[in-house]
Amino acid sequence: MTTNNDFGPVMRSWFADDIEVLPDRVLDAVLADLPVTRQQRRRTPWRPLARVFAPMAFAAAALVLVVGGLAFLADRQGGIGGPVSPPPPSIAGSPSPEPTPAPSPTPEPSPTVVPGYGSAPPDWATNPPVVPATPLPSPTGSPLPDSLVGRLYNVDPPVESGSQALVLTLRAADDPQCTALYGGASTCFTILWSPNYPRHAQDPGVRGPARIVDGRLVLGFAIVPNDPACEATTSTYAVLKGGDSLVAIDAPACSFGSFVAH
């Protein structure tokens, strides 16, 4: 019988057993993320010197307000109408109109990585295709329509880890990921941590055929390296709002209830 008195030593002994060393790759990943991770602003502590400089600070602030206000009025008189919203993230594979010349110089791209958008800088690592050990069976149904090929979705609600999120990508048959699986014979999907730099601990993620069966999107979980029990299962989704929303119509044991487009 374990008593109150002996429970503590048992737990202490158990916890003390292993020596843990943080793998270098984790530290490397953290340090690589620092330049794109903005620190939250420090709350300015109240210092006696602040009293001395307070009048000067107020004067400077007033000057900034006056100059800013004048600049704003000048801008309005110049005819610029309203704020310019940033362009939406491009979706590979979807038809896009010819770019129109910008009326003003394009701002520098922000180094901030938006979680879940998969918008990693071009020199960041991407997941390599995974070639199955044995040929995969030909998937049923028909290929994805062009309107779905290349679309990116966040898991809904988002599943995030640090600056990464799980992203579903519907891919064309000639996409390298699909070619590795089906030799270019089928559209496919991946669910990967994105942006994937330098590498997420749980990658490689899920891969398999993405097909249309009876008007529904069917994701076949062909390769699930971290959970082989999920392999060969499927999840069926209703394609709603022109493909902006995917909602499960079966109970996905290994997938997610819904996805929303980027």
Place this chain on the structure above:
Amino acid sequence: MDLTDLVSRAQDGDEQAFAALALAVGNRLHAVSKRILRDADLAEDATQQALLSIWRELPQLRDPERFEAWAYRVLVRACYSEGKRTRRWAPNLHLLPDAVAYAPDAHGAVYDRDQLERGFRRLSVEHRAVLVLHYYLDQTPDEIAATLGIPPGTVRSRLFYAARTMRAVLEADERPRASEGVR
């Protein structure tokens, strides 16, 4: 340069100071996350997430001397977050191998890792966290309360519940062994 200096410099955005700081505390944080989550991959993710949160929120830490306790709070929060994801694609649990004989108690009973793992996994991440802070970091209930930002009464309640659950599992395992004359 001591830890407090590193914290102060990292608060001002010095990435090299933060790298040194992460190197200094990384193993300790990882040891705690591994013990709470009992899964190598999840623990790495939690530690990574915690270190990034520490970097992001560090300027708001008022007293650099309190860095370590504050870091544990951020880490436990990351463990809660990772723990919620364990139901999805996370069965790659690295259970500790072998039923190694373990920790004799006052009555000479010997528990093995499997028994302890089984009992511990029955607990929520919140309950595991207080056990780890108490029995691994040797924090008192009041210190745990300060670390986690919860009332001391809640800490005591969680400790009591967690210990009771662990004990119940260990005792349930002992019964058949006792009837077989193992003890």
